[in-house]
Amino acid sequence: MKSKPADIQLRRLDDYRWEVPQTGKMRTRGLIYATRDMLPDIRSDQSIQQVANVATLPGIEGASMAMPDIHWGYGFPIGGVAAFNLTEGVISPGGVGYDINCGVRLLRSNLSRPEAEPILEDLVNALFRNIPSGLGSRRKDLKLTTPMLRQVLRLGAAWAVKNGFGTADDLLHIEAGGQIPGADADLVSDKALDRGHDQLGTLGSGNHFVEVGYVQEIFDEAIAHAFGLFPQQITVIIHTGSRGLGHQVCDDYIKIMMKAAAKYNIELADRQLCCAPITSPEGEQYLAAMAAAANFAFANRQLITHWVRESFEQVWPAGPRALGLELIYDVAHNMAKIETHTINQVTQKVCVHRKGATRAFAPHHPEVPEAYREVGQPVLIPGDMGRYSYVLVGTPQAMVETFGSTCHGAGRLLSRHQALKAAKGRSILQELAAKGIVVRGASRGTIAEEIPEAYKDVDNVVEVVEGAGISRKVAKLHPLGVIKG
Amino acid sequence: MLIVNNSDPHKSKSGYRLIAHSADLGFRLYGESLADIFVNAAHALYGVMTDRRKIRGLECREVVVEAPDVGDLLVEWLNQLLYLFDATGFLGRDIEVQEITSQRLQARLRGEPLDEERHQLNTGIKAATYHNLEFKETADGWQAKIILDI
Numbered sequence: 001m002k003s004k005p006a007d008i009q010l011r012r013l014d015d016y017r018w019e020v021p022q023t024g025k026m027r028t029r030g031l032i033y034a035t036r037d038m039l040p041d042i043r044s045d046q047s048i049q050q051v052a053n054v055a056t057l058p059g060i061e062g063a064s065m066a067m068p069d070i071h072w073g074y075g076f077p078i079g080g081v082a083a084f085n086l087t088e089g090v091i092s093p094g095g096v097g098y099d100i101n102c103g104v105r106l107l108r109s110n111l112s113r114p115e116a117e118p119i120l121e122d123l124v125n126a127l128f129r130n131i132p133s134g135l136g137s138r139r140k141d142l143k144l145t146t147p148m149l150r151q152v153l154r155l156g157a158a159w160a161v162k163n164g165f166g167t168a169d170d171l172l173h174i175e176a177g178g179q180i181p182g183a184d185a186d187l188v189s190d191k192a193l194d195r196g197h198d199q200l201g202t203l204g205s206g207n208h209f210v211e212v213g214y215v216q217e218i219f220d221e222a223i224a225h226a227f228g229l230f231p232q233q234i235t236v237i238i239h240t241g242s243r244g245l246g247h248q249v250c251d252d253y254i255k256i257m258m259k260a261a262a263k264y265n266i267e268l269a270d271r272q273l274c275c276a277p278i279t280s281p282e283g284e285q286y287l288a289a290m291a292a293a294a295n296f297a298f299a300n301r302q303l304i305t306h307w308v309r310e311s312f313e314q315v316w317p318a319g320p321r322a323l324g325l326e327l328i329y330d331v332a333h334n335m336a337k338i339e340t341h342t343i344n345q346v347t348q349k350v351c352v353h354r355k356g357a358t359r360a361f362a363p364h365h366p367e368v369p370e371a372y373r374e375v376g377q378p379v380l381i382p383g384d385m386g387r388y389s390y391v392l393v394g395t396p397q398a399m400v401e402t403f404g405s406t407c408h409g410a411g412r413l414l415s416r417h418q419a420l421k422a423a424k425g426r427s428i429l430q431e432l433a434a435k436g437i438v439v440r441g442a443s444r445g446t447i448a449e450e451i452p453e454a455y456k457d458v459d460n461v462v463e464v465v466e467g468a469g470i471s472r473k474v475a476k477l478h479p480l481g482v483i484k485g
Numbered sequence: 486m487l488i489v490n491n492s493d494p495h496k497s498k499s500g501y502r503l504i505a506h507s508a509d510l511g512f513r514l515y516g517e518s519l520a521d522i523f524v525n526a527a528h529a530l531y532g533v534m535t536d537r538r539k540i541r542g543l544e545c546r547e548v549v550v551e552a553p554d555v556g557d558l559l560v561e562w563l564n565q566l567l568y569l570f571d572a573t574g575f576l577g578r579d580i581e582v583q584e585i586t587s588q589r590l591q592a593r594l595r596g597e598p599l600d601e602e603r604h605q606l607n608t609g610i611k612a613a614t615y616h617n618l619e620f621k622e623t624a625d626g627w628q629a630k631i632i633l634d635i
Contacts, residue, residue: 045506072506074616074634098611098634135534135609136574136599194572205609206635244571247611251564254615271615416608416635417505443606485609
């Protein structure tokens with residue numbers, strides 16, 4: 001936690017790549033995607049050491065990687081990507097994070113900015129009314145029984161669609177179809193279930209949000225067209241995860257993995273790296289419980305999508321068809337998945353941990369939805385609430401280099417305490433309103449903690465992943481209305 | 486690092502400070518006794534979530550947690566309080582440690598469930614973590630450091 005300059009020497013590979021040379025107990029090298037200008041900030045915490053620590057884990061394939069939005073995390077750095085083979089490799093809850101399947105989804109619409117602006121305030125108010133947000137947010141209208149909750153954990157977004165929240169077409173535009181296979185609700189503790197009963201369909205607090213925006217700039221017309229994006233078009237971003245249920249699954253399995261690491265004689269550079277062989281009972285159990293929590297998160301974003309659509313219909317009486325609020329894509333940025341990749345010309349299955357990193361598959365990959373098969377997987381990179389967010393697309397280079405992964409966001413610049421101090425005496429809501437951005441939040445404190453200047457400029461992060469060729473810019477979205485936790 | 490004094494640890498030898506870092510939050514805890522550390526940790530936790538002065542002592546909760554050592558017991562304790570909050574909305578005002586060893590804690594909490602009309606909502610906490618966890622006996626009593634995921 002304490003800021004201590006890392007003394008690890010980095011070797012410059014090119015303008016966007018820095019190597020952490022393999023030393024000591026590292027089994028492979030580290031690879032950090034960043035510009036030279038970003039390094040002082042990256043060095044200000046222990047994240048480079050964390051990249052090196054991950055490289056000591058058994059069965060790691062390729063480099064221990066970090067995306068340009070790297071910062072200090074628990075065990076694994078945020079922005080970390082690490083793949084492990086299935087013979088001696090490990091799975092670690094610390095490589096996924098507490099908010100299992102925290103992720104982002106993007107909806108498009110038929111509305112243009114001039115049409116939406118007059119109803120914007122009403123729309124944001126409707127969203128705020130219809131989607132519970134903030135600390136301890138729960139749904140009074142949807143408290144799940146245990147058998148229902150267990151179905152959610154098994155079926156994910158498909159449960160929501162089956163129960164009238166969304167369309168079958170939505171499921172075609174979600175990573176893994178919104179349902180991670182192998183989920184086992186029996187491996188999710190009663191405590192985790194207790195936390196999930198009335199949190200499905202809620203946003204939570206922190207950096208989670210629903211944002212109405214418009215397409216400000218298009219960088220690649222053909223791909224934007226394939227994603228159904230056009231200039232000035234109204235879009236909606238939803239950013240949330242598996243709520244308390246996921247946090248509890250992580251906490252439960254960290255304790256199990258601490259024992260497992262000792263049992264399987266895995267030497268840990270940091271306790272929060274605790275892990276078990278992927279094929280061990282503990283490893284398989286975590287993967288099945290993580291899949292269950294991930295499915296809860298997919299269902300959560302699906303339900304919120306339903307209430308987003310309802311909110312639009314409440315203020316825009318033309319009906320759902322005229323609105324055209326269709327799902328472009330939903331992608332996770334805290335997840336471990338068994339995927340097939342080609343490493344040194346050998347095609348093999350690996351367990352890819354992405355913690356604060358987004359899957360970014362190339363054109364023609366079988367897991368890219370058919371509608372985008374020719375252009376590649378949409379990647380959604382939210383920025384702060386005052387500036388912009390990005391739509392990127394996966395590239396062949398990402399498949400070769402990063403197990404089909406890229407960055408996930410801007411990353412914080414100020415601590416929450418510093419942000420509160422910076423916001424003191426100011427009306428953040430008025431400042432944003434002056435820029436044409438309507439914001440509603442459950443707490444004034446959270447809005448102050450999330451002021452735009454608390455975040456790094458997401459432009460810099462996106463410049464690195466595009467420069468390195470691991471994704472490409474498609475469109476830039478500008479916020480108009482935001483609801484925050 | 487930024488420090489907020491909620492009580493002066495040098496005077497009372499018991500209290501907590503917030504440790505702030507770009508994306509995270511932690512507590513540095515001081516106590517004359519082992520029990521003080523756990524009481525102060527609970528107050529620090531609720532203080533981050535809401536304005537503690539507004540919590541009324543309407544209901545009681547009994548909490549028992551166990552762990553292999555005293556540091557892990559602190560993690561377990563805070564995570565149990567977060568569980569109680571998520572599952573029932575409970576916010577604690579008075580914390581009484583009834584029995585404590587380095588591996589087991591039994592406590593009684595008096596407080597009330599979250600009432601959005603009355604309670605100010607601040608930062609949500611995902612979990613207490615084992616990262617850089619510190620727990621030590623000093624000349625003045627006990628000190629601990631714990632980092633939270635928010």
